[in-house]
Amino acid sequence: MDEVELANPLGSKKGKHKVSVFYWTLMNLPPKFRSSLRSIMLLGVLSSDLLKQRGTAVFLKSFLSDLIFLRDGVILTVRNESLKWYGILLHFVGDIPASNFIAEFKEGVGAANLPCRSCMIIRNDLETIHLESDCILRNKISHEAQVSQIECAENQTAAQKDSISTRFGVNCRCIFTILEYFDATKCFMHDLMHVSNEGILNKEIALLLKYLIEHPIIKLDLNIVNYKISTVKSSRECTIPPPIRKNEVLELKKFSFSSSEISSLSMCLALVLGEFVSDDDVHYANFLLLLEILASLQSYQFSEQDLQMLAKNIELHNRNHVLLYPKPLDSDSKSITPKHHSLLHFISQIKMFGPPRYSWCMRYESLNSKFKKIMRRNSNFITSLSLWLHTIRNSLAYT
Known part of the structure; x- marks a missing residue:
């Protein structure tokens, strides 16, 4: 649905x-x-x-x-043979x-x-x-x-x-x-698409960029980042993400990007931010860990060892996220959102139903987009x- x-x-x-x-x-x-x-x-x-x-x-x-x-x-009778289906x-x-x-x-x-x-x-x-x-x-x-x-x-x-x-x-x-x-x-x-691309990734990209923009030493220039993202070339077809708006980052608003645009943006940021941030920056490292987790969840098959490593990485990422992006004391919201928590249940879900990519909503969204374009036109x-x-x-x- x-x-x-x-x-x-x-x-x-x-x-x-x-x-x-x-x-x-x-x-x-x-x-x-x-x-x-x-x-x-x-x-x-x-x-x-x-x-x-x-x-x-x-x-x-x-x-x-x-x-x-x-x-x-x-x-049902198929080719003159009656069978019970x-x-x-x-x-x-x-x-x-x-x-x-x-x-x-x-x-x-x-x-x-x-x-x-x-x-x-x-x-x-x-x-x-x-x-x-x-x-x-x-x-x-x-x-x-x-x-x-x-x-x-x-x-x-x-x-x-x-x-x-x-x-x-x-x-x-x-x-x-x-x-x-x-x-x-x-x-x-x-659903992997809604949990990751339209949930966790969307939120954590804004948190990371806000941290880098307000950092007293790094002072990230978003205009330069947008320019470098526009120059990134890929050997395969991918969705080109639109420019990131600074006000959406500073106000931690949800980016109005499509699922495929967020996915492309996360990959581009992993490359572009490497020029401005050292590898030992814990905020950047935790973002790369998230990308590793989401890439693993998109695998075509899993071994028991893969699932054990995936569970450890999810635990490490979520623990780090609470420490790196704590919520204000006067706020009722939590640093860990229900979509962050959903990552914990993907291990058992994979054991029951197989790789998430075989059941995610990405293809259904593609069918919807065809008709939404007609309405806009x-x-x-x-x-x-x-x-x-x-x-x-x-x-x-x-x-």
């Missing part, structure tokens, strides 16, 4: 034409074919406001019925709000005492626990007990029920739990939703 903003995301119509898009992919296909846009099938599109108003159970009712048929087996819903991918919304966890991570849908870590422990083995993991049994307790609170006041829901970080029962094989605490994956945001739906139907019918 992904939410697509069809109007100008910075204009007055922001959110008015936002739609929720659902896709599905057949995982039996080899990864090189699975990542093709022709292999991504449209399940449905509807207004995001309508989805939240009516709920996922109404919209996904027919899809869930099909999954129940596939679970029990469907007899089975199918399962392997996992669900999306950004943190989308996954939490479908899984019926608290959509805003700040609205729950337990901000993670994979473990029971409390918000105050985000900066002190950096290994998954130190976390109490959620599981199917404990999750069912929490959901049952929330359902038993129907006769209580709304405030009492909300208190229980906030304590567990759970709203209600996920619709997919009717499939006995589906575990809502495991099958809603942490025609500048007709009043009829944008109907035009977008017409275009995507024609495109998928063609493929």
